[in-house]
Amino acid sequence: MPCRVVVCRDCCCGSAKVTGVDHAAQTARLRAEVPVRISACLDVCEQANVIVVQPSAAGRAAGGRPVWLGLVNDPDATEDITAWVRAGGPGIAPLPEILDLYTFTPPRLGAASRDRRGVDRR
Template identity: 80%
Template sequence: MPATPTGRTTHDARTGAGAGGPAPCRVVVCRDCCCGSPKVTGVDHAAQTERLRTAVPVRVSDCLDACDHANVVVVQPSAEGRAAGARPVWLGLVNDPDATEDIAAWARAGGPGVAPRPDILDLYAITPPRRRRAF
């Protein structure tokens, strides 16, 4: 992080820049009631998460409320991608190693707004659930 005249460090909230440079592309994996559970058979959920971690930072989340699409993975744009107007890309039914590899490669290449999304990932694209409002 850049130092101020007082020696303190600063953080650029607009770009996400800090000690490690601009904020990278990140991935969120859902791991709660349906995603990441034995309900989705034949998937090594831990291996999937670790494979994604070898490509980019990963955050494990509780339920993302898209249970019909388990396993859900959200690819969040980097600071550069956001500056280009990119939004998070929600992917569902990510239940095979090839899909995980495609996501890892895309995220490592820069993800939304930086690298073109591989056509194969269009098959996994889902609409994120709407947030419920408390009335």
């Protein structure tokens, strides 16, 4: 199984709030290269458009972890992501320097993802 891409498409990402981006074309381009899952809000609206590249099983076994990319609002950035995914993605291929500009550390699970006893519901 190749690596997978999660694309946030909710309140900010994928909406008219992020102007000048053909969101449908971006999603279609990614889908042409890799399995894509559309997600509801990932709670990092200040980073819209957010794309998370998840490693393949082989990539995870090699130490790869999900890579969060924010402000992916340029077709060239989408092409850089697809090229990296084709090369193997996290754990298999090194992150291209240009994509380093888009990476960010996601916030920890917030209170919204826990029940009233503090137990993770995910």
